[in-house]
Amino acid sequence: MNTVWIDMALAVVVILAIGLLGTSRLGSIVRLFALQSFILAFLPFLLEGGIGIHKVVIATGTLIVKVIAIPAILFWAVRHVSIRRDTPAIFGGSASLLVGGFLIGLSFFLSSRLVLSGKPFSDLLIPSAFSTLFIGFLVIISRVKAITQVVGYLIMENGIFLFALLLFETTPLLVELGIFLDIFVGVFVMGIIINHIQNEFDHMDISQLTSLKE
């Protein structure tokens, strides 16, 4: 029965990633990310093997870092740089959604070719991990504003989290805590950088950083 809920949660995680691809409002983007992380936080409890200390620590860690702390920092940054929307740079909303659909197809193809040592607890896990990872990539390369790129990076991290569920039993707790610390510090630093770009240039359109000035 648990596999049904795992499948549902995985489908919802990918739906949220697609939704993120389709929105340009920064507030909704951060909210969608927080919701995705919220679902991921409860995913370990659906795995077999009861409720252990490992699962509780991972779930509370995800909740505190990815659902509360990071969105709070990002909301602070959104308010601080006082912009509401991000315009896709390279291709428009529909095109990036279509590419997202293509990437989902690709991830199903890739995962059918992937040889794993053990059987995953759901055949949707690897495809949705790949999809989330790819959509994170896509967000990073298709958006202009630094904040959206940070969220893209975090979506990628969520994809990696899904992969890590495969090795949940064997990964030491310390490694996962290290990952949490890493992304937290990463987002913190990026928040400061965004702030500095804003102070220096009065905007945070990073595509203009490549043009040289006297």
Added chain:
Amino acid sequence: MIPFISVLSRLAACLLFSPFLLGVIGKTKAFFAGRKGPPLLQPYYDILKLIQKGSVYSVTTTWIFRAAPLIFFATTLIASFLIPFGGLKAPVQFWGDALLFTYLFGLGRFFIILAAMDTGSSFEGMGASREAIFSCLSEIVLFLNFAALAVLSKSFSLSQMIGESWWASWTVSGPSLILVGASYFMILLVENSRIPIDDPATHLELTMIHEVMVLDHSGPDLAFILHGAAIKLFVQGSFFVTLLIPFQSHNRIIDATVFLAAMIGLAVIIGIVESVMARLRLNRIPSFITGAFVLALFGLIIAIMRVL
């Protein structure tokens, strides 16, 4: 004798219950806006009032303009015979009736578009062009949805696609159904010109899609279009409800009650969506439909992976 009663009750549900859904949507929106709102039966009053009035025809119009409301009404009503709902089996079912289902709505829409162009009004031509482009995008998504359901149910007949045997295979088809359901709901909003695609309450010609096409219709013609649109919402909504709540107790009264309650629930959900969302800018609508497309594609891929 039993099939006769079943067909009659199906017709009664379509004709009599469908305007009620519009009333529920209106009441929900009024509730969110903190107003009292029009009475639940307001759509019935509107239709009755319009039927009693006379029609005015512009001299530039031809028979197409007069035929369109009737064709729209008739095709929508015929389409309702293809799907099972509320414990009633579909009187007409054959291999591939999903195609007929889609193109019956297509035919009705085609004539409404023709009638809009027949008036020679530039406003209506604009609405017609919008309706044509958005419906042709949404049709692709609708067929992807049908394809996913066809793969899951190994049948291309609507009655089997949304039939009884879903609970048994819920573990296999659950994620696929969630995705197809989400995608279909988005298409439901597009097809029935609800917010965020089109605002049925506004009367600014520049932003309307469906409403602007029927500006020149009056009297009984407008009543047919109004009622036809309500039946369309009912039919497409009942497809959604039967897909996600395949409840069958084989007791007619319980089945009908559960179904009608679920339909009212759907109307409330549409009302909530309309209250909390703003209308999308016209050039953002294709990306809304693309979102539905990607969801349907994802659902289809999962269906193919799990079933084939």
